[in-house]
Amino acid sequence: MANAPRPDVAAVIPGYGNLHGFSSTFDVSPGVHSVCAFALNASPYGDTNPSLGCRSVTVSGDPVGSLDGASAVLGGIRVSGWAIDPDTTSPVSVKVFVDGVAVAEGAASESRADIASVFPRYGAGHGYSVFAATSGGSHRVCVEAVNLPPSGTINRNLGCAVVVVSGQVFGNVETIIGGPGGVFVSGWAIDPDTGDSIVRVTLDGATVDIPTARTRPDVTAAFPVFTGAHGFEKLIPAAGGARRVCVTLLNQGATGADQPAVCRSVSVLSGNPFGNLENAVRTGTGISLSGWALDPDVAGPVSIHVYVNGAWGGSFTANGRRGDVGAAFPGYGSAHGFVIPLSAGQAPVSVCAYLINQGPGSTNPLLGCRSL
Ligand SMILES: [Ca+2]
Ligand SMILES: [Ca+2]
Known part of the structure; x- marks a missing residue:
């Protein structure tokens, strides 16, 4: 209907008022269209339109x-917005360029009710949110919508932004303790620039660098952007006694800085084996000894030599699972328990058990004697 105000028309043709303008929008497919406008004759005079x-x-x-948005996230940049190809209601692909290089692609298929209200012909499923991995530092990110057939000739640049991404190494030093024959350190580290890191351990002034080469599924699950191994775990040989240990997560790549050192004073155990003869009981066929043993110089099991009434009773290995011992002495594992069956008659017997030293140490100490 030509009923919009047009004072310019009223000025040229006075006497008819000014409501004679028209403006209409038509929803059409892409391509070349011929559009014609006709004025419909109003009676009683005239006979054509x-x-x-x-x-x-x-x-x-x-x-x-x-x-619509470009923001720094861990390990890269997340871009968001919307895209429509006039040829189709199907999702458009968007390409993400970082510093001029295409690094990621995604589908503009997420619901955007605001876009549907502006372009009802195309529905709501045209939003996008795409992650592009980058190193740390300042990056120029651009997003392009990929043209879909049959018409159109260009991939539309939807915009660009400059985003500063952190390249700071991060992680956790989980353990610094005295272990078998040295200091045991463990944890994990990630540098966004390289995905991994190097861990520097300073022990009484000497340095040891450890790669983060140990698989850590929990860390990978928490930071899936960074694939590969991120864990470190190492026993650094040291003599027994008090030791000062510092662990630093070293920055990698062009951006970021080393994480401040985590330092501990630890006591490195060394010397004769020790343990506990917890039970010595008669069984239906003889005697059973049980308990645990550990040599502070090795993580492996301790040999136990048993004497019955002063005579050789056999050599046994304390390698049974004892989670409580493993928890009390981190770094040594839990294979330190023993249950030793001995043949014996009903007459009273004296049973003694000795622990066999490995590495540093001065003797094979008596674990205990029992009379049964
Ligand atoms: Ca870095
Ligand atoms: Ca020893």
Whole structure:
């Protein structure tokens, strides 16, 4: 209806008021369209509907859209926005360029009710949120919507932004303790620039560098952007006694700085084996000894020599699972328990058990004697 205000028309043709303008929008597919306008005759005079003119109009088939947001996240940049290709209601692909290089691609298929209200012909499923992995530092990120057939000739640049991504190494020093024959350190580290890190251990002034080469599924699950191993775990040989240990997560790549050192004073155990003869009981067929034993110089099991009434009773290995011992002496594992069956008659017997020293130490100490 030509009923919009047009004072310019009223000025040229006085006497008819000014409500004679028209403006209409038509929802059409991309391509070349011929559009013609006719004025419909109003009675009683006149007998034709005259043409006001025709135009050839080309509706672009190139995609349209927007880069609404670009923000630094762990390990890269997340971009978001929307894109539509006029040829289809299907999702458009968006390409993410970082510093001029295409590094990620995603589908603009997420629901955006605001876009559907502006372009009802195309529905709501045209939002995108795409992650692009980058190193640390300042990066220029651009997003492009990929043209879909049959019409259109360009991939539309939806916008660009400059984003500063952290390249700071991060992680956790989980353990610094005295262990078998040295100091046991463990933890994990990630540098966003390289995905891994190097851990520097300073022990009484000497340094040891450890790669983060140990698989840590829990860390990978928490930071899936960074694939590969991130854990470290090492026993650094040291003599027994008090030791000062510092662990530093070293920065990698061009951005970031080393994490401040974590330092502990630890006591390195060394010397004769020790343990506990917890039970000595008669069984239906003889005697059973049980308990645990550990040599502070090795993580492996301790040999136990048993004497019955002063005579050789046999050699046994304390390698049974004892989670409580493993927890009390981290770094030594839990294979330090023993249950020793001995044959014996009903007459009273004296049973003695000795622990066999490994490495530093001065003797094979008596674990205990029992009379049964
Ligand atoms: Ca770094
Ligand atoms: Ca020893």
